[in-house]
Amino acid sequence: MVMTREFDAWARDIALSTERSLEALLPPPAGEPKRLHDAMRYATLGGGKRVRPMLAHAAGETTGAPVDRVRIVAAAVEIIHAYSLAHDDLPCMDNDVLRRGKPTVHVEFDEATALLAGDALQALAFELMAVHRLADPPDQQLKMLQIFSHACGSHGMAGGQAIDLANVGRQITLPELEYMHILKTGALIRASVLLGAMCGAALPEEPAARLDHYGKCVGLAFQVVDDILDCESNTEQLGKTAGKDQDANKPTYVSLMGLAGAKAFARELLQDALSALAGFGPEAVRLRQLAEFIVHRQH
Amino acid sequence: MVMTREFDAWARDIALSTERSLEALLPPPAGEPKRLHDAMRYATLGGGKRVRPMLAHAAGETTGAPVDRVRIVAAAVEIIHAYSLAHDDLPCMDNDVLRRGKPTVHVEFDEATALLAGDALQALAFELMAVHRLADPPDQQLKMLQIFSHACGSHGMAGGQAIDLANVGRQITLPELEYMHILKTGALIRASVLLGAMCGAALPEEPAARLDHYGKCVGLAFQVVDDILDCESNTEQLGKTAGKDQDANKPTYVSLMGLAGAKAFARELLQDALSALAGFGPEAVRLRQLAEFIVHRQH
Numbered sequence: 001m002v003m004t005r006e007f008d009a010w011a012r013d014i015a016l017s018t019e020r021s022l023e024a025l026l027p028p029p030a031g032e033p034k035r036l037h038d039a040m041r042y043a044t045l046g047g048g049k050r051v052r053p054m055l056a057h058a059a060g061e062t063t064g065a066p067v068d069r070v071r072i073v074a075a076a077v078e079i080i081h082a083y084s085l086a087h088d089d090l091p092c093m094d095n096d097v098l099r100r101g102k103p104t105v106h107v108e109f110d111e112a113t114a115l116l117a118g119d120a121l122q123a124l125a126f127e128l129m130a131v132h133r134l135a136d137p138p139d140q141q142l143k144m145l146q147i148f149s150h151a152c153g154s155h156g157m158a159g160g161q162a163i164d165l166a167n168v169g170r171q172i173t174l175p176e177l178e179y180m181h182i183l184k185t186g187a188l189i190r191a192s193v194l195l196g197a198m199c200g201a202a203l204p205e206e207p208a209a210r211l212d213h214y215g216k217c218v219g220l221a222f223q224v225v226d227d228i229l230d231c232e233s234n235t236e237q238l239g240k241t242a243g244k245d246q247d248a249n250k251p252t253y254v255s256l257m258g259l260a261g262a263k264a265f266a267r268e269l270l271q272d273a274l275s276a277l278a279g280f281g282p283e284a285v286r287l288r289q290l291a292e293f294i295v296h297r298q299h
Numbered sequence: 300m301v302m303t304r305e306f307d308a309w310a311r312d313i314a315l316s317t318e319r320s321l322e323a324l325l326p327p328p329a330g331e332p333k334r335l336h337d338a339m340r341y342a343t344l345g346g347g348k349r350v351r352p353m354l355a356h357a358a359g360e361t362t363g364a365p366v367d368r369v370r371i372v373a374a375a376v377e378i379i380h381a382y383s384l385a386h387d388d389l390p391c392m393d394n395d396v397l398r399r400g401k402p403t404v405h406v407e408f409d410e411a412t413a414l415l416a417g418d419a420l421q422a423l424a425f426e427l428m429a430v431h432r433l434a435d436p437p438d439q440q441l442k443m444l445q446i447f448s449h450a451c452g453s454h455g456m457a458g459g460q461a462i463d464l465a466n467v468g469r470q471i472t473l474p475e476l477e478y479m480h481i482l483k484t485g486a487l488i489r490a491s492v493l494l495g496a497m498c499g500a501a502l503p504e505e506p507a508a509r510l511d512h513y514g515k516c517v518g519l520a521f522q523v524v525d526d527i528l529d530c531e532s533n534t535e536q537l538g539k540t541a542g543k544d545q546d547a548n549k550p551t552y553v554s555l556m557g558l559a560g561a562k563a564f565a566r567e568l569l570q571d572a573l574s575a576l577a578g579f580g581p582e583a584v585r586l587r588q589l590a591e592f593i594v595h596r597q598h
Contacts, residue, residue, distance in 0.1 A: 027453050033458050033461040035461065040453060087414060087418060092411045092414060093414065111391035112392050113461065113464075115389065115392065116386075116457050116461050119418075120452045120453040120458065123448050123449075123452035123455070123457060124452050126444065127445060127448035127452060130445045130448055138437040141441060142429050142440060143429075145444060146426060149423070152418075152422035152425075153419045153422035153423050154336060154419035154422075154423065158335070158415050159331075162334065162412065163331070163332050165411050165415075
């Protein structure tokens with residue numbers, strides 16, 4: 001499958017509409033506490049690939065989900081992603097100064113503000129998922145909140161970050177690396193797919209499981225490609241510090257499999273993701289295109 | 300009203316049952332990522348006055364809420380409280396080394412683990428509130444999640460912490476101090492009262508507003524008494540560093556009103572809290588006793 005201009009236009013459209021939703025859903029910049037709200041907006045607006053919102057919208061298309069509902073889910077998962085970056089960049093974590101071509105939140109503001117902005121963003125994401133009607137019946141929405149909160153916690157994203165930290169400077173195996181990534185970035189990516197789909201008609205167990213497997217594969221592929229790009233690109237292209245993982249002696253797919261091995265693995269994951277969608281028809285075209293996009297992206 | 304042994308027994312009982320629920324609801328210590336789970340348990344278990352759980356249970360009694368449901372709410376609000384302390388104690392915030400008579404989380408573990416443990420605890424609190432059936436119909440439970448997440452975010456606890464930070468070393472007025480505390484500690488205390496009550500029969504608007512006013516008064520009173528104790532006690536009695544606010548040049552009720560003024564204000568808030576409960580009968584006896592307890596406590 002070849003990326004088309006039509007897909008590019010769709011992706012651009014989602015990025016724009018996500019930016020607009022976030023603008024409207026984040027606390028207004030004028031309201032008190034102003035510095036905190038400024039930091040929350042700085043962490044979230046004006047950048048990012050918006051891959052998670054795209055996945056939510058693409059998954060929503062497979063179940064005929066109303067776009068207005070998916071927009072809330074897309075904003076919520078992106079807000080969680082933004083909070084995780086603000087915390088991840090802190091001196092006590094990755095100590096990074098550059099993100100999306102801009103100073104990181106604690107550099108632009110200060111450490112305490114970056115910490116609190118992340119904390120408040122997490123609460124805001126849950127608030128959005130509780131305030132807006134996202135599914136019928138409301139029981140389905142409670143189920144969405146379960147999936148969402150689980151993906152953020154110690155058995156999801158936060159747990160993956162803890163394992164990532166513990167791995168620095170250690171010799172780890174490929175299964176250990178995979179387990180870490182399945183939690184660290186994979187959990188929220190899978191949740192983005194499932195939550196987008198759950199805004200629409202309820203899915204039977206089997207197609208839901210296939211969507212989840214798709215999410216698992218693209219989540220891992222995303223990370224493998226990140227490692228490849230971190231190795232091959234320079235800082236300007238990435239908009240964040242390149243070669244950082246190697247410098248930090250962090251295990252990566254490239255360091256464990258070699259560059260060619262990592263590229264072959266990314267292709268394998270792409271095939272696996274596409275196979276998981278075999279039972280779906282044209283309503284899953286965006287999910288298929290997104291899998292290609294995630295594996296073939298250049299930054 | 301005089302504190303009775305009977306109230307003491309009830310309070311001890313709530314503290315014990317909260318500890319037991321938290322034990323069971325937190326990730327087990329053996330599961331991976333172990334260090335993160337250990338830190339989450341360390342931050343939450345084995346200490347604390349458990350005032351928020353007591354308020355949730357006392358409020359639940361006013362609406363005949365099933366105790367099993369209130370236990371989940373009590374655990375969730377206490378988990379949020381524990382996460383806020385773990386983050387508040389970090390070097391970039393209050394930089395405190397002692398809490399509840401033990402080393403703070405980042406001292407016992409490390410900064411990154413304290414940060415992630417706090418993040419994961421916040422997610423866990425929301426997960427508990429979404430996984431367990433807490434109210435009928437489920438719409439009421441979504442409403443509870445709205446109140447809960449709002450109380451945690453930038454218009455609640457996290458916002459109050461940001462204002463607190465901005466106030467250090469500044470001359471502020473009494474209304475500014477009050478506004479900060481209404482967010483910083485008040486928001487979660489009010490949520491504890493409302494959420495406990497919402498586990499039971501739905502409350503009409505007027506008594507709900509009175510319960511909320513009660514929560515606002517005891518939340519403020521709690522802080523005023525904290526400032527009084529911080530001024531009058533020593534570190535051993537408090538289990539946390541005493542005199543710290545004065546040392547940090549933080550505005551307190553004592554520094555703005557004087558010791559006698561702060562004590563008179565605490566008594567006023569107590570009367571206001573009790574008046575808010577005037578329309579309730581004997582089902583609000585625990586809320587009345589708790590207001591007395593909060594104002595008359597010695598640590």
